[in-house]
Amino acid sequence: MTASRDTQTTLLSVEGLGISFGGLKAVNDVSFAVKPGEIVSVIGPNGAGKTTLFNMISGVYQPGAGRISLSGEEVTGMEPHLLARRGMSRTFQNLQIFQSMSVLENAISGFHLQERGSVLADLLSLPGSRRRAKAAEEGARKLLARVRLAEAADREAGNLSYGSLKRLEIARAMASQPKILLLDEPAAGCNAVETEEIDHLIAEIAASGVAILLVEHDMKMVMRISNHIVVLDHGEKIAEGDPATVSRDPAVIAAYLGAEAQTGGDHA
Amino acid sequence: MKMTPKLATLLILAALVLLAPFLFPSNFYYRVGALIFVNSIAVTGIVILTGYAGQISLGHAGFAGIGAYACALAPAHFGIHPALAVVLGAAISALLAWLVGRPILRLKGYYLGVATLGLGILISMMLNNERQLTRGPDGIEVPELGLRALLKGWGLDLTNGQFWYYFCGLCMILGAWLALNLHNSPSGRALRALHGSEVAARTVGVDVARMKLQAFVISAVYASVSGSLLALQNKFITPDVAGFMHSIEMVTMAVLGGVGSVLGAIFGAAILTLLPQVLTVFAEYEQLVLGLVMMLVMIFLREGLLPSILRKLRRKGE
Amino acid sequence: MSELLQFLFSGVTVGAVYALVALGFTIIYNASDVVNFAQGEFVMLGGMITWFAHQAGIPLPIAAFLAISITAAIGVAMNKLAIEPARGAPIVSLIIITIGASIFLQGAAQLVFDKQIHDFPAFSGNTPIRVGGATILPQSLWVIGGALAVFVGLWIFFTRTLLGRAVLATSNNRLAAQLVGINTNFVMTLSFALSAGIGALAGVLATPITLTAYNVGIAFALKGFAGAMLGGMGNPKGALVGGFLIGLIEALTAGYLSSQYKDAAAFVVILLVLFVRPQGLFGRKSTDRV
Ligand SMILES: Nc1ncnc2c1ncn2[C@@H]1O[C@H](COP(=O)(O)OP(=O)(O)OP(=O)(O)O)[C@@H](O)[C@H]1O
Ligand SMILES: [Mg+2]
Numbered sequence: 013m014t015a016s017r018d019t020q021t022t023l024l025s026v027e028g029l030g031i032s033f034g035g036l037k038a039v040n041d042v043s044f045a046v047k048p049g050e051i052v053s054v055i056g057p058n059g060a061g062k063t064t065l066f067n068m069i070s071g072v073y074q075p076g077a078g079r080i081s082l083s084g085e086e087v088t089g090m091e092p093h094l095l096a097r098r099g100m101s102r103t104f105q106n107l108q109i110f111q112s113m114s115v116l117e118n119a120i121s122g123f124h125l126q127e128r129g130s131v132l133a134d135l136l137s138l139p140g141s142r143r144r145a146k147a148a149e150e151g152a153r154k155l156l157a158r159v160r161l162a163e164a165a166d167r168e169a170g171n172l173s174y175g176s177l178k179r180l181e182i183a184r185a186m187a188s189q190p191k192i193l194l195l196d197e198p199a200a201g202c203n204a205v206e207t208e209e210i211d212h213l214i215a216e217i218a219a220s221g222v223a224i225l226l227v228e229h230d231m232k233m234v235m236r237i238s239n240h241i242v243v244l245d246h247g248e249k250i251a252e253g254d255p256a257t258v259s260r261d262p263a264v265i266a267a268y269l270g271a272e273a274q275t276g277g278d279h280a
Numbered sequence: 281m282k283m284t285p286k287l288a289t290l291l292i293l294a295a296l297v298l299l300a301p302f303l304f305p306s307n308f309y310y311r312v313g314a315l316i317f318v319n320s321i322a323v324t325g326i327v328i329l330t331g332y333a334g335q336i337s338l339g340h341a342g343f344a345g346i347g348a349y350a351c352a353l354a355p356a357h358f359g360i361h362p363a364l365a366v367v368l369g370a371a372i373s374a375l376l377a378w379l380v381g382r383p384i385l386r387l388k389g390y391y392l393g394v395a396t397l398g399l400g401i402l403i404s405m406m407l408n409n410e411r412q413l414t415r416g417p418d419g420i421e422v423p424e425l426g427l428r429a430l431l432k433g434w435g436l437d438l439t440n441g442q443f444w445y446y447f448c449g450l451c452m453i454l455g456a457w458l459a460l461n462l463h464n465s466p467s468g469r470a471l472r473a474l475h476g477s478e479v480a481a482r483t484v485g486v487d488v489a490r491m492k493l494q495a496f497v498i499s500a501v502y503a504s505v506s507g508s509l510l511a512l513q514n515k516f517i518t519p520d521v522a523g524f525m526h527s528i529e530m531v532t533m534a535v536l537g538g539v540g541s542v543l544g545a546i547f548g549a550a551i552l553t554l555l556p557q558v559l560t561v562f563a564e565y566e567q568l569v570l571g572l573v574m575m576l577v578m579i580f581l582r583e584g585l586l587p588s589i590l591r592k593l594r595r596k597g598e
Numbered sequence: 599m600s601e602l603l604q605f606l607f608s609g610v611t612v613g614a615v616y617a618l619v620a621l622g623f624t625i626i627y628n629a630s631d632v633v634n635f636a637q638g639e640f641v642m643l644g645g646m647i648t649w650f651a652h653q654a655g656i657p658l659p660i661a662a663f664l665a666i667s668i669t670a671a672i673g674v675a676m677n678k679l680a681i682e683p684a685r686g687a688p689i690v691s692l693i694i695i696t697i698g699a700s701i702f703l704q705g706a707a708q709l710v711f712d713k714q715i716h717d718f719p720a721f722s723g724n725t726p727i728r729v730g731g732a733t734i735l736p737q738s739l740w741v742i743g744g745a746l747a748v749f750v751g752l753w754i755f756f757t758r759t760l761l762g763r764a765v766l767a768t769s770n771n772r773l774a775a776q777l778v779g780i781n782t783n784f785v786m787t788l789s790f791a792l793s794a795g796i797g798a799l800a801g802v803l804a805t806p807i808t809l810t811a812y813n814v815g816i817a818f819a820l821k822g823f824a825g826a827m828l829g830g831m832g833n834p835k836g837a838l839v840g841g842f843l844i845g846l847i848e849a850l851t852a853g854y855l856s857s858q859y860k861d862a863a864a865f866v867v868i869l870l871v872l873f874v875r876p877q878g879l880f881g882r883k884s885t886d887r888v
Contacts, residue, residue, distance in 0.1 A: 034882070063888075072479055072888050096485035104888070110476030112540070113469075121473045125485040127466040131494045134465030135458045141465050148466070188485060336690045338697075383873045389689035390633040394823055395872050398865035401820075409858045479888050524816065528697060535694055568709065571702025578691045578698065579683045 022084070023048045023223050024100075024192055029068055029078035030247075038064045040247045041078070046192060046225055046240075051218050053226045053234045056244035057267060062227040063105055065244070066194050069225070070102045071095045083191070097125060099191035103181040103198060105227070109169050116165040118180055119152035122187025126151070155183040159213065175206035182213060192223040199230050211237065235259065243267070286460040289543045293456055297449035301442075310441035312557045317448035318509045319549040323534045324455045324542055325502025330531070331539040332468060333495040334475030335385065338393050338527050339400025343373040343500040344507030345407055345522025349414060351511045352422045362425050366508040370501045377500035378493065385492040400527050407519035419518035422511045444513040451509060455502060456542050462498075463542075471495055503530070532570065536577050538584025547586045600731030605853040606846065607729075611738040611807065613845020614745035615641070618800035619822025620829065620837035621748060622793040628769035628832050629789035632681060632692055636700035638819025639707075640794045643669045644801025645810030646707055649716040658718060666798040672703070673794025674787050682786065700815060707812040720806040741803045748796055749838050756834075765789060769832075817861065821848070824864040828871050830881025839879065843867075 024046040031039050039061040046052045054062050067073040069080055071092040079088045082098055090098075110118050120127070127148035133141040156162045159179040164172060169180065178198055185193055195214065199207040211233050218224050218237075228234050234241065234255070241258040243251040245267040251258055258264055300313060322344060329335050350369025354360050360368065384395045407414050414420060428443040438446070462468040474481035474488050482488050511517040520526065529552065537548020552573075556566055581588045619637055626634045644665050651661035680695050687695075721740050726733035755762040768775040768785045776782050800818075801810065808814070825844045829836020844864050852860035871878060 067888055070483055072482070092479070092482035093485045093487045096483060100483075102483050104480065106888075108477040108480035108888075110473050110480065112476060113472060117469060117472075121469055121481070122484050124466065124470055124473070124481075128470065128485075129466060131462075131467045131498070134467040135462050135498070137461035137465065145464070145466055184480075184484060330690065334690070336693060338693070384869075387872055387876070390693065391827075391872055391876065393689075393693045394633075394820070394827070395869060397820070398868050402862055402865055405859065405862055528701070531694065532698075535690075564709065565705065567701050567705030569705070571698045571700070571705055574698025575680050575695050575702065578687065578695045579680065582687060582691060 021047050023050075023082065024069070024225070025081050026065075026069065027079050029065065029075050029080065031064060031068060031073060031076040037247050039068065039244075042242075042244065042247075042249045043078075044240075044242045044249070044252060046223050048191065048223050049218060049221045050239045051214070051224045051226060051237050052240045052242065053228060053238040054242045054244060055228070055231075055234060056250075060244040061247040062244055063196055064247075066102065066196050066225075066227065070100060070194055096188055096190075099189075100194070101185040101188050101190035101192070102194035103178075103185050103196055105196040105200065107174075107177050107181060109177050109180065111168075111170040113169055114165065115161055115167050115169050115172065115180060116149070116152055116156065118169050119156050119161075119165075119183050119187060120145075120148045122155070122184035123148035123151055125188050151187065152183075155187055156180075158186075159183045160209070175202045175209075178202060178206070178210065179213070182210070182217075186217065186222075190222060192225060193217065194225045196227045197229060198226070199228060199233060207233065286457075286464070289460060289541075290453060290457060292543065293453050293546070297446070297453065301445070307439065307441050310439070310445040312554065314441070314444040314448045314513055315510075315557075316550045316553045317445075317452040318506050318513070319530075319533060319553050320452045320546040321448075321455045321509070322503045322506035322530050323537075323545045323549045324452075324459050325499035325506075326530055326534040327539055327542050327545045328459055328462060328471070328502070329495050329499035330534060331541070331545065332463065332475065333471040333492055335492055335495065336389075336393050336396070336531070337400075337496070337499070338397035338524075338531065339403070340396070340499065340503045340530050341507075341522050341524070341526035342400035342403035343377065343503035344510070344526065344530075345403050345519065346373045346376065347504030347507030348422075348511035348517045348521045349407060349420075350504075351508045352420045352517055353413065355423045362423050362512060363427070366505060366512075369508050370504045373500045373504035374497050377497045381493045381496040382489070385489065385496060397524070397527070400522065401524060404519050404522035404524070407522050414519065417519055419516055422515050422517055424515065425512045448509055448513070451505070452546070455505075456546070459542050467491065467494065529570070532574050535584060536573060538586040538588075540583065541587060544584050544586035548584065551585075601853070603730055603732035605849045607732055607734045607738065609846035609849030610842060611734075611741055611845070612804075612848060613825075613842035614738075614741045615800050615804045615808070615818065615841075616821045616825045616844050617745045617838045617841025618748060618796055618803075619818050620825035620841040621745075621752065621834060622797045622800075623822055623826040624832055624834050624837045625752075625789050625793040625796070627826075629765060629786055630681065632696065633823070633831075634681075634699075634793070635693065635696040635819055635823075636676065636703060636815075637793070637797055637822055638815030638817065639700050639703040640669050640673060640797025640815075641801040641804070641818045642707060642810060642812065642815035643672065643703065644798030645805035645814070646711050646716065646801075646812065647798075648802050648805065649718050649810065650711055652718045658721070661718075662802045665802055666795050669798035669801075670791040670795040673790040673797075676794075677786055677790035681790075682783070700819065704812055704815060711812060713812060715809050715811045717805055717809045735807060737803070737806045741800075741807070744799060744803045745838070745841070748799065749834065752834060761788070821845075821864045824868045824871075827878055828867060830878030833878070833880045836878055836880035 022045045027043045029039060029042045042065060056062055068075045071090050074089050079086055081087060087095060110121060127144040129141055129144055156165055159182060161176060161180055199210045214224060215237055238255055241255055242249060243258060243264050250263045250267060251261040329337055347369035351362050351365045354365040354368050355362050380399055387395055408417050428438060470486045470491050474486055474491060478488055507521055533548040533552045534545040538544025619641060622637050626632055647665035647668055648661045651664050652658055676699055680699055684691060684695055720737040722736040726735055756766055764780045765785050768780055768782050772782055821844050825841035826837045828843055829840030847867055848860050848863045851863040
């Protein structure tokens with residue numbers, strides 16, 4: 013069903029993707045597609061290979077097999093910074109914040125592609141360099157306001173609460189104005205209120221036309237906001253479809269019964 | 281007007297350069313001061329490479345060697361002016377750093393340390409062994425820069441010691457200005473980002489290989505200029521300038537004072553340059569103390585002296 | 599032909615010393631993920647202490663034993679005072695700490711002993727043994743035999759004894775080792791003692807041939823590191839083979855290319871290995887976890 017979806021409107025397509033680490037097939041023959049503005053979730057028990065899949069798609073790991081295309085162009089194994097230029101952006105399950113920078117600087121870093129210029133201009137602090145930095149700062153402040161971190165702008169990022177850091181990562185990832193945003197467990201470790209906030213934020217981002225590929229263990233959230241769900245278990249895709257179909261799928265229920273029966277069965 | 285950290289640092293440095301001579305017990309201290317400034321320049325390069333970008337080099341003295349020997353050899357062999365030789369040395373250092381940096385900077389941690397160390401040792405080995413050119417371990421004389429005579433013609437009569445003191449002081453401030461500009465610029469932010477998290481930096485679009493290479497080349501130029509100034513003021517240079525110990529000293533100075541900040545690193549350079557000069561008994565204990573300082577600072581004051589002191593002061597102030 | 603054989607002999611001899619240093623690196627690296635740049639100073643201490651004790655009238659075997667024990671104790675002290683307090687520090691800090699230790703030990707050796715070059719008598723005389731047109735010193739056989747014996751000893755220790763397996767377990771997964779009740783601090787102490795002792799042994803065996811002085815350590819450390827890396831960091835078999843290979847490359851460079859640049863050989867090898875096969879000859883490739 014996925015493969016037959018219209019390639020004209022497909023933003024990201026993944027075909028037969030696989031990788032192994034010393035004999036362990038962490039991801040094996042996984043295919044799916046994401047359309048513009050769509051929220052696609054990847055779910056599965058711990059160790060299913062979700063993060064590894066993200067790492068391959070975002071160019072952090074070299075896939076052992078398969079191909080990835082973005083906007084109809086093959087990008088398999090392309091370096092992350094080149095993917096960023098093509099409109100891909102992501103956050104990390106285990107926060108990758110620039111700890112010794114301020115919150116504002118973290119957000120400004122997200123504007124790297126817009127603000128970068130010649131290093132000589134930067135060394136000499138030429139007007140062009142200052143102008144670019146200024147524009148990036150303004151953009152960053154707006155983004156921080158959007159994730160409600162404007163007050164914390166000048167604080168050292170390392171001192172923020174976990175939930176705030178999660179939002180900061182989303183802000184940083186949004187800065188490059190991506191076409192597709194990969195979010196790896198954005199609500200993990202957050203309390204109910206913070207989860208709710210992130211939930212709204214994601215919906216808002218998707219509404220603005222950005223496609224979202226989401227990994228999340230919070231099944232309520234996944235079922236509520238996803239257009240499409242891909243289920244992984246032991247590195248293999250065991251099911252995919254809309255939330256209602258997936259939550260009724262016997263293979264999915266079986267996989268979750270083995271691992272985390274309650275959450276998986278919530279909407280069954 | 282609001283005082284930015286950049287402006288504050290530059291003012292502090294300028295004040296120190298201008299006011300310190302009033303405290304000098306003898307003219308000898310102009311020379312010590314000039315040495316501090318020369319080391320500060322090299323160390324500012326280390327701040328960019330290690331403090332900003334988080335990459336280690338245990339071979340930067342090699343670039344100082346190139347800068348120094350450019351001033352000794354280029355005027356003699358190509359008849360170019362010593363001032364141009366400084367530029368030539370910096371260009372050769374930059375080129376070499378650019379060529380070897382690409383493969384070397386793919387390495388991380390220990391491997392990067394050892395690879396840069398090997399590079400530094402190869403350069404110093406060449407300076408020692410190519411006797412026909414460099415005259416080997418005994419060293420070689422370096423021509424007069426000639427700027428002092430020029431200034432005298434304009435009515436500014438400085439002793440040799442004074443000239444090098446103020447000239448190197450000026451160069452240090454210039455170097456600090458560039459490094460401080462970089463810190464808050466897009467490139468500097470990218471360097472600090474990849475220091476914080478390489479994978480996150482890559483996903484926001486930072487071309488990590490390219491940025492690391494730029495930091496490596498820039499810091500090589502700093503080391504090269506520092507070597508050139510050392511050679512020119514001493515009018516003599518030996519291959520020790522490129523030696524392993526000199527590389528280690530550069531890193532130690534930076535780390536001792538605080539490799540994350542230009543002012544901190546210069547503070548470290550001042551301390552480690554002054555100590556052996558002030559305490560002559562120190563000579564025998566030099567290695568012992570240097571080694572001890574390296575270990576103690578890294579264990580107890582990981583950020584370096586200056587940031588640790590400032591933190592203490594700030595806490596008191598609150 | 600006999601010329602080549604001669605080069606090979608000298609290569610295998612120094613290679614054995616490098617192999618011992620490389621094994622020392624490997625032990626500490628496996629136990630703590632630290633590359634100990636002071637490893638070469640253990641070789642220096644082994645040679646210098648033996649010389650010092652011997653010229654003070656202590657019989658050579660006892661002097662050697664003293665040297666190895668004292669160096670092992672210094673290794674343990676280094677771990678307790680400099681490495682343990684810095685656990686979790688960034689690699690840049692650890693590099694500076696171990697280089698600091700190395701410079702400190704050099705400075706101390708300079709003060710306690712002196713700045714001269716020293717040696718002591720070879721164990722079995724200096725009459726060269728003729729083999730196929732080339733000659734080899736009896737002391738070379740001691741060095742080579744020493745390296746092989748240490749390797750076999752380590753192999754038995756790590757595979758056949760409970761303690762050795764505890765060390766291996768710690769190197770695989772520190773936390774898991776702690777959970778099953780292994781005293782990982784003790785494992786660290788043991789590793790440093792073992793590593794320093796092996797370094798000192800290398801110094802004791804090699805000094806009659808290579809001579810010793812307060813500043814010989816750095817070169818041994820770098821070449822031992824080159825060996826360990828060539829073989830694959832953390833792999834004892836790799837360290838042994840890598841060490842011998844570095845020795846051979848160096849001797850052949852000195853023989854056929856340039857004796858001035860023989861020291862460059864090790865670095866060229868390091869750089870080549872790093873670029874072409876960073877995991878070394880016997881190492882396995884791994885992907886950094888994100
Ligand atoms: N760099 C790596 N080297 C070796 N093994 C790896 C690496 N990265 C992931 N793995 C392994 O691949 C498997 C899948 O891991 P992954 O992190 O992708 O799971 P996940 O679905 O994200 O789990 P979780 O829900 O816990 O985040 C695991 O067995 C993991 O140990
Ligand atoms: Mg995961």
